[in-house]
Amino acid sequence: MTAAVHDTARAGGGEFVLAPARFLVTARERGADPAYYMRDEAGWQPTSWQDYAAQVQQAARALVALGVQPGQAVCILGFNRPEWVIMDLAAMMVGAVAAGIYWTSAPGEVEYIIRHSGGVILLAEDDTQWAKLQESRSRLPGLRRVVMMKGTAATDSLQMDWDAFLALGTREHQPEVDRRLSALRPDDLGTLIYTSGTTGMPKAVMLSHGTLAWTGMALAKAFGTTPADRLISYLPLAHVAEQLGAIHNHVAIGYRLYFARSLEALRDHLTEVRPTVFFGVPRVWEKIHAGIAGKLDAATDFKAVLAAWALSVGRRWHEQVLQGREPGGWLNLQKAWASRLVYDKVKAALGMDQARLLISAAAPIAPETLRFFTGLDLLIREGYGQSEACGPTTVSLAGSTRIGSVGKPLAGTEVRIAPDGEIQVRGPHVFQGYLGMPEDTAQTLVDGWLQSGDLGHFDVDGYLYVSGRKKDLLITSGGKNISPANLEAELMDLPLVEHGIVCGDGRHFLTALLTLKPDALETFLQAHGVQGLDMAVACRHPLVLAELQKGIDDINRHQARVAWIRKFTVLPEPLSIDTGALTATMKIKRKVVLERHREAVEAMYRD
Incomplete structure (x- = not known):
């Protein structure tokens, strides 16, 4: 190793x-x-x-x-x-x-x-x-x-x-x-x-x-x-x-x-x-983000200008602090003004005006979502772990937080990256095994090291970055290995998108299944003078499809060509726990969704 x-x-x-x-x-x-x-x-x-x-x-x-x-x-x-x-x-x-x-x-x-x-x-x-x-x-x-x-x-x-x-x-x-x-x-x-x-x-x-x-x-x-x-x-x-x-x-x-x-x-x-202290899975933060973004989009005149200025100040101030630099007197003064005029009111309205620690974990969250919250002076610290490690493997703490990273190893633990990119963990928080499943235990616990099944890397400063699941890797017909997790996080950061599932295993290009946020969809269409459509029709409206294509084009611009999403299909119904498409912690059951919508996927590769 x-x-x-x-x-x-x-x-x-x-x-x-x-x-x-x-x-x-x-x-x-x-x-x-x-x-x-x-x-x-x-x-x-x-x-x-x-x-x-x-x-x-x-x-x-x-x-x-x-x-x-x-x-x-x-x-x-x-x-x-x-x-x-x-x-x-x-x-x-x-x-x-x-x-x-x-x-x-x-x-x-x-x-x-x-x-x-x-x-x-x-x-x-x-x-x-x-x-x-x-x-x-x-x-x-x-x-x-x-x-x-x-x-x-x-x-x-x-x-x-x-x-x-x-x-x-x-x-x-x-x-x-x-x-x-x-x-x-x-x-x-x-x-x-x-x-x-x-x-x-x-x-x-x-x-x-x-x-x-x-x-x-x-x-x-x-x-x-x-x-x-x-x-x-x-x-x-x-x-x-x-x-x-x-x-x-x-x-x-x-x-x-x-x-x-x-x-x-x-x-x-x-x-x-x-x-x-408030712990939220990514879908909780994304819903809060969508609610705030909708109100900001509806702002006009002076309120719109004020909101844009405050968001810019918050992002720039936190960017400096997270990079270990002093923001400077002028930026500090602007932040103080923005706090009195915007941040304090937003935090009070959310019930987070006394929160000293905001955490996101359990699934990937788009870095852009985290940056949005820094614009409101709300720093969400991302963590990473699994049940087999009693929850935490890495944590982001004051003075050691980087957006996009899940932090550094919890004190008293060890984390290493295997040659194939798998994250492996050892420490007093690692589990005893799976009840009644000795073979699964032997595959997951090897010489005291927990084989997480996740892929990732450390940067030069010791921050861990998670890129996806080994078993979720898409291997294209050209032999390229692609982890869909980060692509899906970026899709779900698009204003209209609630869930995104990237497809392409064994295929010559990537596609995506999307579900949309009903409230955001209605607001978008009303802003363009379209009303009274039911969900099945609204989610396939030409204006909606064009807006989604624009967002996917932006995502593709900073991906290697092999990771470009070439086509997408909007599903008319949401993914939910009740239908078996989501786990209780709101993770997507990829195989369930792909099986249920197999024909929609096949159609993207036929056309």
């Missing part, structure tokens, strides 16, 4: 407290301070750390009462709620293994995860999630109870409502909880993260208690997290990144956590909570 290894001094080499025990320490230290908030009609209602600890201890006793043994799986299915994290912590506290299931999962996926993990208890959110078990109950003989978070009273012998579940635990069960907590070791399995599965059924990533605790503390140290921070929990808790923020970092540091009511309510929550 060649290529330089980018290593940092190993952090956290001493003793560290595992998450369940650390949680109790934090609860004692924080006492009556708010731990988490739930939103009701009257506003955000707090629960203190001491009450939070009592809830987790009660749930742990109830699991003991139900006969849950160390090593057995407790599955959790539903949107983000306190019951989700309470059950997760309680399961770890008694030596059981939490296994989250995406709330968008189809019944077959729910059955698969319960059966594959050996789940003996399922915590389900409501009747909608309970209904996913109706067909598979007879095929899950090991499932003892389904505990309901909310919704309806238990009407089935398998069901039990949350209060009835908690009532099972008594003080007589506390010594056993204490014994199991004391018996936990760093190498014990702490949780199962089922990958979101862009191809086939998900794999179960095994993360130990030690890995979870180490990663939580390493991230907290990297980002300077404190009890004064505020975080909104809205991304799927079955995903490792959300678990780090809502569970492991939360219990290690003791900041305030706010549970979103729904994804649709996030915009309102942001202005109410004003988080100090």
Whole structure:
């Protein structure tokens, strides 16, 4: 293996407290301070750390009462709620293994995860999630109870409502909880993260208690997290990144956590909570970008001039800072004026006026989107990682951020580039393997190095750049290898485009499938005097096709000729989680989309 290894001094080499025990320490230290908030009609209602600890201890006793043994799986299915994290912590506290299931999962996926993990208890959110078990109950003989978070009273012998579940635990069960907590070791399995599965059924990533605790503390140290921070929990808790923020970092540091009511309510929550730390997948940032860009495009006269000036100032100021240069007195003065006239108002309207850390991860984001936000004095720091590395591999920090790069290796880890360009990772955050899949584990963990499956390179200053997935490489009929990821990110940065899928494997040129943003499409057509068209007609309007071609021509100008997109087709319907085209973290399931629209792809190569 060649290529330089980018290593940092190993952090956290001493003793560290595992998450369940650390949680109790934090609860004692924080006492009556708010731990988490739930939103009701009257506003955000707090629960203190001491009450939070009592809830987790009660749930742990109830699991003991139900006969849950160390090593057995407790599955959790539903949107983000306190019951989700309470059950997760309680399961770890008694030596059981939490296994989250995406709330968008189809019944077959729910059955698969319960059966594959050996789940003996399922915590389900409501009747909608309970209904996913109706067909598979007879095929899950090991499932003892389904505990309901909310919704309806238990009407089935398998069901039990949350209060009835908690009532099972008594003080007589506390010594056993204490014994199991004391018996936990760093190498014990702490949780199962089922990958979101862009191809086939998900794999179960095994993360130990030690890995979870180490990663939580390493991230907290990297980002300077404190009890004064505020975080909104809205991304799927079955995903490792959300678990780090809502569970492991939360219990290690003791900041305030706010549970979103729904994804649709996030915009309102942001202005109410004003988080100090906000994590968004690229589609979240792109939607915010589109909303702001639409308002800027609608501005006229003085407001339009002011907005253009402020965007220019912000971009130039941040460009200087990110390159390690002093912006200078005149640019600093302009930025101060722009803050008072524009930036402060925009940040307040977004609910990001108190945010000190904005993060994008989980999928590629177009550099131009990030540069747009710097024009509003919002610096989004990109990170990179995978479930198999407990979330983070590289992070972008203050003083070490470059747009287009995903940062530098997390302190205490090693990252290297294999001769074929694959990113490989080693460190205390790397997983134990895939549950029940020794062959897959052996292929992914080689001599302690995680084979990420991603392609990338380091620049001379040690910043990592990710160029795509090995398995997604397009090999043209001329033998050229092309990674579609960056091309797709640029396509999705076009104002009208919501999703872009580049095609061309085994072909003599590249093409693309596009879906459009309904709001942006309507605004564009209205600006050109066209109204009243349905989506299927509007997305193929000659003005729209010309605008898309113009954007693709701009993308092609800075690509090698072999990477030019020669043709495109606009799909009339959006890609969605419900149709199976997107994962729960909004990544495109490439094979699903290409198979579903095979004829549209073939037509581009026939014409």
